[in-house]
Amino acid sequence: MGIKEKIISLGSKFQTDDIAKSYPLDYCIPVYHAVSDGPLPHLRNIIQYKTQKEFEKDLDILSRNFQFVSWDEFKDFHNGYFKPKKKIALLTFDDGLVEFHDVVVPILERKGIYAVNFINPAFIGNQDLMFRCKASLLIERVAQMDKNTLTTIPGIELTHDIKKLLISKIQAFTYDDRFILDRIASHFKFSFTDFLIDYRPYMTLDQLHSVVSKGFGISNHGFDHPLYNTLEPAEQIQNTVAGHEFLTKHFNVESFAFPFTDYGVKKEFFDEIYKKEDLFCTFGSAGLKLDSVKKNLQRIPMENGKDAAQILKEEIAYFKLKKLLNKNTIHRK
Numbered sequence: 224m225g226i227k228e229k230i231i232s233l234g235s236k237f238q239t240d241d242i243a244k245s246y247p248l249d250y251c252i253p254v255y256h257a258v259s260d261g262p263l264p265h266l267r268n269i270i271q272y273k274t275q276k277e278f279e280k281d282l283d284i285l286s287r288n289f290q291f292v293s294w295d296e297f298k299d300f301h302n303g304y305f306k307p308k309k310k311i312a313l314l315t316f317d318d319g320l321v322e323f324h325d326v327v328v329p330i331l332e333r334k335g336i337y338a339v340n341f342i343n344p345a346f347i348g349n350q351d352l353m354f355r356c357k358a359s360l361l362i363e364r365v366a367q368m369d370k371n372t373l374t375t376i377p378g379i380e381l382t383h384d385i386k387k388l389l390i391s392k393i394q395a396f397t398y399d400d401r402f403i404l405d406r407i408a409s410h411f412k413f414s415f416t417d418f419l420i421d422y423r424p425y426m427t428l429d430q431l432h433s434v435v436s437k438g439f440g441i442s443n444h445g446f447d448h449p450l451y452n453t454l455e456p457a458e459q460i461q462n463t464v465a466g467h468e469f470l471t472k473h474f475n476v477e478s479f480a481f482p483f484t485d486y487g488v489k490k491e492f493f494d495e496i497y498k499k500e501d502l503f504c505t506f507g508s509a510g511l512k513l514d515s516v517k518k519n520l521q522r523i524p525m526e527n528g529k530d531a532a533q534i535l536k537e538e539i540a541y542f543k544l545k546k547l548l549n550k551n552t553i554h555r556k
């Protein structure tokens with residue numbers, strides 16, 4: 224545990240159990256990717272997704288402290304037309320994974336909770352796989368391999384840590400390095416295409432329509448899930464607009480959620496995108512934080528191995544600490 228984690232964990236112990244009362248904002252926006260009871264090889268090395276039981280426990284904790292709202296209620300609330308009984312929660316998912324259709328939607332229908340899924344047109348219907356999922360699959364492959372076969376990679380010596388070394392290299396590849404993952408896969412005779420055909424990790428367009436017909440939302444997560452702070456300003460706009468334009472042909476798209484993080488994204492991006500597209504708001508995932516761009520709302524990542532109560536208590540403790548230091552707002556220039 225690092226210093227920051229230690230402080231947060233300690234701070235969370237002094238939080239009251241009344242999360243609703245100590246929660247400093249009037250809205251809470253949790254973000255998930257998948258829910259599954261089985262091993263998902265393309266996710267399990269990059270995301271600590273929850274089981275159905277863990278997810279339902281989170282929903283119960285959130286329901287006790289907040290009032291879940293639909294997208295229209297969320298907009299009305301921010302426009303001052305909707306007066307909720309409690310602080311509100313908007314449930315969000317990212318990446319358009321098939322578990323949303325197969326596992327999450329049935330749970331949410333049973334509980335009467337709305338959610339919106341932010342998706343990348345490049346992956347709809349399993350045309351391609353996001354590069355971090357490719358990394359997860361290669362890590363699975365390396366973990367299963369005979370150590371001796373790995374020594375055939377030029378420049379890598381046989382040590383007992385060879386698997387660890389290779390896995391840490393694969394973990395570190397960025398969006399710009401994504402084509403290296405394809406080369407490693409072909410070296411290991413692993414086919415991402417076969418995986419996409421066999422496994423079908425993403426929702427198809429039909430499944431997206433079916434989810435929308437049940438009252439859930441689909442919105443924009445960029446065309447192919449780049450890391451925005453590594454793109455030129457014009458590329459940031461291009462990727463966002465490409466995603467928005469594709470999705471508006473099928474769905475009512477009024478928002479955008481940054482893939483990975485909005486860290487390092489400048490004010491000019493927001494000025495430009497709000498000029499170009501009719502957006503109600505944008506979403507980051509920096510946890511409980513304010514943003515100098517008022518229409519950019521930060522969400523709370525829920526997949527770190529802890530339950531919703533612990534995550535919220537830690538976020539509240541960290542928010543209060545940063546408030547003392549005047550650091551609970553992201554300032555963009």
Ligand SMILES: [Zn+2]
Nearest residue numbers: 317318482483
């Ligand atoms: Zn994503």
